[in-house]
Amino acid sequence: MTQDAYHHPAIDDVTLPEVLHALSDPLRLSIVASLRDGGARGWGEFETDVAASTLSHHMKVLRMAGLILNRREGTRCQVSLRPEIEDRFPGLLATVVGLA
Amino acid sequence: MTQDAYHHPAIDDVTLPEVLHALSDPLRLSIVASLRDGGARGWGEFETDVAASTLSHHMKVLRMAGLILNRREGTRCQVSLRPEIEDRFPGLLATVVGLA
DNA sequence: GTAAGCGTTCGATGTTCGTCGAATATAGGT
DNA sequence: ACCTATATTCGACGAACATCGAACGCTTAC
Numbered sequence: 001m002t003q004d005a006y007h008h009p010a011i012d013d014v015t016l017p018e019v020l021h022a023l024s025d026p027l028r029l030s031i032v033a034s035l036r037d038g039g040a041r042g043w044g045e046f047e048t049d050v051a052a053s054t055l056s057h058h059m060k061v062l063r064m065a066g067l068i069l070n071r072r073e074g075t076r077c078q079v080s081l082r083p084e085i086e087d088r089f090p091g092l093l094a095t096v097v098g099l100a
Numbered sequence: 101m102t103q104d105a106y107h108h109p110a111i112d113d114v115t116l117p118e119v120l121h122a123l124s125d126p127l128r129l130s131i132v133a134s135l136r137d138g139g140a141r142g143w144g145e146f147e148t149d150v151a152a153s154t155l156s157h158h159m160k161v162l163r164m165a166g167l168i169l170n171r172r173e174g175t176r177c178q179v180s181l182r183p184e185i186e187d188r189f190p191g192l193l194a195t196v197v198g199l200a
Numbered sequence: 201g202t203a204a205g206c207g208t209t210c211g212a213t214g215t216t217c218g219t220c221g222a223a224t225a226t227a228g229g230t
Numbered sequence: 231a232c233c234t235a236t237a238t239t240c241g242a243c244g245a246a247c248a249t250c251g252a253a254c255g256c257t258t259a260c
Contacts, residue, residue: 005208005256016199021124024117025248043207054249056208061247075206075257095195099116105226105238125218143237154219156238161217175227175236 006063006070011084014066019089022065023096028058032067032081032093033100040071040080067093106163106170111184114166119189122165123196128158132167132181132193133200140171140180167193 023029031046048055059079062068066085071078085093123129131146148155159179162168166185171178185193 016196017124017126017129020120020129020196024121024124026117027248029117029120050248051250052207053209053251057248060208072207072257075204075259077207089199091195092199095191096116096120099189099192127218150218151220152237153221153239157218160238172227172237175234177237 005072008069008082009064009066011066011082011088014085014088016089019065019067019085019092022061022067025058025061028062029096029100031058031062031079033097035068035079035081036097038081040078042073043077043079105172108169108182109164109166111166111182111188114164114185114188116189119165119167119185119192122161122167125158125161128162129196129200131158131162131179133197135168135179135181136197138181140178142173143177143179 023032027048027050034046035041043052043055043059046055050058059068059070063070066082066088069080069082071080081093123132127148127150134146135141143152143155143159146155150158159168159170163170166182166188169180169182171180181193
């Protein structure tokens with residue numbers, strides 16, 4: 001994983017059922033909700049009671065659903081909302097996160 | 101199943117992840133989308149390539165998620181959107197269905 | 201260059217899910 | 231009464247999922 005290691009799918013390849021499924025897990029939903037403000041956060045800033053490997057798995061699901069962006073910042077990792085999801089599914093994220 | 105056979109959960113008991121999960125299946129999403137106009141439809145009016153038992157299963161998932169109402173109409177069955185879902189999660193259904 | 205920090209990948213495990221066919225139940229029509 | 235149409239329930243099946251700990255790889259600091 002040198003620089004661009006994270007695979008982010010083309011936003012048009014993301015399907016609605018895929019997004020809804022990604023958001024249907026309470027932990028993933030809370031991760032997305034905590035990113036609401038548009039800022040970036042590190043792995044460690046999430047209050048999770050799950051193992052690191054589990055968190056990594058959930059991050060991948062969110063990333064593959066086009067919901068988040070992962071960026072390497074040295075040895076740690078930053079996550080933020082993926083802006084294009086708004087173009088792909090206008091209003092969806094705002095609505096869901098607003099209700100979470 | 102004499103009269104009120106169908107169990108519809110109290111609307112406040114349905115959770116957001118539950119609703120999102122219910123909508124994350126393509127077939128279930130299409131069912132909900134086809135109910136968009138508020139009208140009622142019978143089982144047979146759905147273009148499904150799945151077995152009757154499978155359709156029945158999906159209907160139950162949607163019903164348990166507070167998304168639809170099931171009504172017996174003699175020997176057949178009518179389904180329609182459950183209006184209270186709008187009070188429970190305002191804007192959600194309109195947004196999701198609008199994108200489907 | 202060696203060690204530490206941090207996230208990913210890899211099995212493994214138990215659970216949930218979508219699907220089917222067969223059996224069952226209920227209501228209507230003959 | 232019987233038969234038909236329609237929907238539900240009941241196993242059963244494989245696939246997908248959430249979770250973990252252990253092993254691995256990469257980056258930075260010492």
